[in-house]
Amino acid sequence: MIKPKHSVLNLECWPMPKKRGGCLCLNLNENMFITPEKIKGIISELNLFEINQYPEYDRLTLLIAKYSGVKSPNVLLTNGADQAIELVLRTFNRKKRVLMILPTFSYYQHVCAVEGISIKKIFFNKRFDFPLNQILKNIQKDIDGVLLCNPSNPLSTAIQPNEIIQIIRKAKKCGCFVVVDEVYFEFHKSSLQKEIRGFNNLIIIRSFSKGHGLAGLRLGYIISDKENISQFKKVRGPWDVNGFSVAFVLGMIHNKEWLSFLPDMNKIKKELILLLQKKKWKVLDSHTNFLTFQVPDAEVFVHYMKKHRVLVCNLSSYPDSNGILKNYIRMGIPNKQDKDRIIGLLAKYDLFG
Secondary structure, eight states: OOOOOHHHHTOOOOOOOOOOTTSEEOSSOOOSOOOHHHHHHHHTTOOGGGGGSOOOOHHHHHHHHHHHTSOGGGEEEESHHHHHHHHHHHHSOSSOEEEEEESOOTHHHHHHHHHTOEEEEEEOOTTOOOOHHHHHHHOOTTOSEEEEESSOTTTOOOOOHHHHHHHHHHHHHTTOEEEEEOTTHHHHOOOOGGGGGTOTTEEEEEESSSTTOOGGGOOEEEEEOHHHHHHHHHHSOTTOSOHHHHHHHHHHTTOTTTTTTHHHHHHHHHHHHHHHHHTTOOBOOOOSSEEEEEOSOHHHHHHHHHHTTEEOEEOTTOTTOTTTTTTEEEEEOOOHHHHHHHHHHHHHOOTTO
């Protein structure tokens, strides 16, 4: 074997989903409301000759800029939000140290490990209060930047805009960037996109995986100051975003009906929250397409659901959770066709499954 660099040698592979066929998959926060008919409708109208050529990004970049309320030079397409995270941490890692509020999306830590970046860790408490004062105190010139997931995966909770602005302002004084991961923007409807005009240290990450239900296309984007975007372009490959994804989203982004499912999803989410609260289970305040809630025994609950061909995520051993997620479950919101099935399983559940 050729010996890899030290930061990779003892790293574990990122876990990939396997053998999910035949199950209702509510374990990876995928959008259950985008129908095959919608997808087929877009595909039938694609100019497939574009797949035969290297992709051009200008048209889609302009449309995403309009969708986001910013200018085209402030947007960069990426191969999913994951590549956006990689670009930030590869481009602005002079001091090799970042600040994170944990638990958070664990791919941040994975990329830091690959790049040899150390993490200044700040933790949520058992009440899941956002630790603003601790964060502000720890933003110093010895770090490159701060990574915020808003709304949070795995918690589903949101940070108040005024709290994020306080962080951005303090970080700017210290020469640090602030990443705000807004991949759940379509559900939360709150964004700091307008703040890029006043803060050149703000980097917003979004994706078409969650709200638009296109996780398999691997299309994300960065919104930031145009000078930051120009630096990211040097690090991103010339054709990292594939032509099919570009062609599909060009066809989809004009479709005003694509996000019409949101009222139905919110209604189902409220029904599920009421049912879980009726069972006296703690439910975190969700601003996403999933719920995070505590059950008496997470292992038993996951087994019970899997026995009925439903996959959910046990968060008990989630990385850097300091034990506050013991017996917590993360479960995606089912669509109208599957809602009664999930409600029935939850209503019948007891400790013995």
